[in-house]
Amino acid sequence: MKIVFMGTPEFAVPCLEACISFEGAEVSAVFTQPDRPSGRGNKLTPPPIKVAAERSGIPVYQPERIKSSEAMESLKILQPDLIVVVAYGQILSQEILELPVHGCINVHASLLPRLRGASPIQWSIVSGETETGVTTMKMSAGLDEGDMLLKEAVELTASVTGGELHDQLMSIGADVLTKTLEAIRDNGLSPEPQIHEIATYAPKIDKKMAEIDWERTADEISAQVRGFDPWPAAVTSYGEIRLKLFKPVVVRLSRDDNSTVAKPGTILDVGKDCFTVKAGQDAVRFYEIQAPGSRRMKVSDYLLGHRLGIGDCLNG
Structure with missing residues (x-):
């Protein structure tokens, strides 16, 4: 199974590593955001996913726009069987969603349909949720609206912080992704449609x-x-x-x-x-x-x- 991985921050690194180590899979390329100025010196800094990919010798693509014709042409040449998306930061076109044989799957840090959007980890605490978790889903055109594949829940304690929960879900995300890849390989998935009427949202934080x-x-x-x-x-x-x-x-x-x-x-x-x-x-x-x-x-x-x-x- 040929995988193209799309992700950017530290949260996505364990998921990339899970794809690399998955038996019967080959990560043929990684797509991530361009290097950005960071820190007091405004030094151009690569995303954590780029660093992880290059460490494993995987080709890295950094298009400004994943919907550009150049990015689409690169994906067509790669011919992935599956695209795995984890905190990539760009919206995929319908053409990309339909390109792989097994479609595109996303690892989302909430129990969908609750907390769709950019910042589910922080908002799960701020909004007073008693539990959260990780959901893998088959991606669709709507924002985090695709059919759910697998879930794992965790209880939120009265003292947990956004940073602590980030690290916990980062690890759980890789485990849930591995189980999802196993189910895809064994044709054992039973996608579950989301109930859109009970959806909540986690907007980008400023x-x-x-x-x-x-x-x-x-x-x-x-x-x-x-x-x-x-x-x-x-x-x-x-x-x-x-x-x-x-x-x-x-x-x-x-x-x-x-x-x-x-x-x-x-x-x-x-x-x-x-x-x-x-x-x-x-x-x-x-x-x-x-x-x-x-x-x-x-x-x-x-x-x-x-x-x-x-x-x-x-x-x-």
């Missing part, structure tokens, strides 16, 4: 979404902070200082607690290793913080050189 609104409940703020850790990182203002906050813990406030009448955003308490902020309902305690121009650090280290005043107010 930094504005990371602003903390202290009027929201403590549970919602905790989910936002954890989901956007490490990027783009939930932010708030302390006077003129922009602070990124991490490691939240929800603090329940009893009705007879005087803190319940405090304005949302008020710093209720400052301990040796944490500080607590009033939310629209209950409060949130934070254990890690990052100031402009500084590294992320424990609150205990931050307090050695900075002040956080009880009664002061944070503004989103």
